[in-house]
Amino acid sequence: MKSTGESPDAKRAKIHEKPSADALLSVKKSKKRTISIAVCASMLENLKGEGSKHRVIAQIARAAAIFRVNEVIVVDDAYKNPGFDSSKDSNLFQLILEYLDCPQYLRKSLFPMCLELKHIGVAPPLDASHHVRMEDEVPYREGIVTRVSLGSVWLDVGLHEDIKIESRAEVKQGLRVTVNMTEKSIVGPDTPRKKDGLYWGYRTRVAKSISEVIALCPFEKGYDMTIGTSERGESILELEALGKFRHLLIVFGGPKGLEHALEQDKALTQVKEPKNVFDKYLNTCPLQGSRTIRTEEAVLISLSALQKYFWCS
Ligand SMILES: C[S@@+](CC[C@H](N)C(=O)[O-])C[C@H]1O[C@@H](n2cnc3c(N)ncnc32)[C@H](O)[C@@H]1O
Known part of the structure; x- marks a missing residue:
């Protein structure tokens, strides 16, 4: 290709000059829509070795940033395994998620060095749009x-x-x-999204159960579309449409699956099957070649498979 002699910055600015119709549609939709994911803290249970939990939490954080997720909820799904303290892992999960979402120049002030951050160096940065550089002219x-x-x-x-x-x-x-x-x-933390359709990171919270995830939704009128994920769900290949929504929630289980998290949920004792808890119960990777898909893999796979419904329905 012939060189135009333009600097990379000038080229980038030109690309942003005329957004595609798809990009415009996404910006418009993202002003009104939110995407939340809930992940069970038990996904950290079998991770041993220095920094291994940090690395996996960072994978969730990166998936959230890549797919413009606005809220990440950690479900403290009390596991009864000896030696497993689920609330310790939930708190670590939330701390690392918040640390990675915070722009680098604020981290020293907001996150005093502590033992839990000792291995944070293994986590790759989010490089999200609210992580602005000194020279950036931004609204x-x-x-x-x-x-x-x-x-x-x-x-x-x-x-x-x-x-x-x-x-x-x-x-x-x-x-x-x-x-x-x-x-x-x-301004409020949601203003960049609501006014300008910008992705401005995610908020976090820890919930004691899946029912608490849904009941304590921070968005007005609650989640109006909920999706549970499982290899036993309906194949995504059969899904023709997701339907309109304002606040979407997608829930992921730990090593024992969502069934286990729901069994522990005291508010849902009447519910026999996960498909009765969610609007959709989806297998987002039908024909999987490995016997198991890890939660951090399922998050990336599912967000990628569902992405077209986020902004185009
Ligand atoms: C290690 S898997 C759980 C496997 C567990 N034995 C079960 O039967 O559900 C952890 C989580 O990843 C997600 N997951 C795994 N495979 C999936 C699939 N094919 N489609 C959608 N989600 C999946 C689900 O949220 C699941 O709870």
Whole structure:
């Protein structure tokens, strides 16, 4: 191909000049839609060796960023195996997910070094769109409040110097906030998505059971489409459409599958089969050649197989 002599940055800017019809549709849809995934903490159970849990959690975090997942829920599916403390793993899971979602320039302030972060070096970065570089001219930046005085707030937003904004918002030193760089104002963490269709990372929470995952949905009116995943589900090849949704939830089990997590769920004792808990119960990898698909693999496979329904239905 003939070289145009343009710098890579100029080429990139040109590509972004005219978004394709597909990209425009996705941006429009992502303003109104959210995607949540729930993963059972027991998926970490058999992982031994330094940094092995960190590596697997990072795979979940990367899958979430790649597919524009807005919420990652860790299900503390109490396993009765001796020596397995599920809440310890759930807390580690949430910590690593939050650490990786946080822009690099804020990590030192927000995550003091601790034993749980000792092996974080094995985790590849998310490189998500809210992880902006110093030289990027962007409409929003994540920041931390460094000083508050008489209606003025100073923020570290990853630039050479802190920026000063006038704000009546009740903010305290050390708080993480989202900043509109044009209007010089503090906005809600969902504003970049809702107003501009930008992917702005995921929020996290730990739930004690699958029923709690669904009951404590942070989005208005709750999840209106839920999908359980299993090799015993309906083949995705038979799925003609997913239907319209605003808040989609996809749930993944641990080594013993979703059936096990549901058996432990005290609020669902009447429910005999997982397919009765979710709107859809899907096998996203029919004809699998390996006897088992690990949860971290299932997350990538399922999000990839379902992606066309996220933005095109
Ligand atoms: C190691 S698998 C669980 C295997 C377990 N023996 C069972 O019978 O379900 C862990 C999780 O990966 C997901 N998974 C595995 N295979 C899948 C498939 N073919 N389609 C969709 N999800 C799958 C499910 O969420 C499952 O709970």
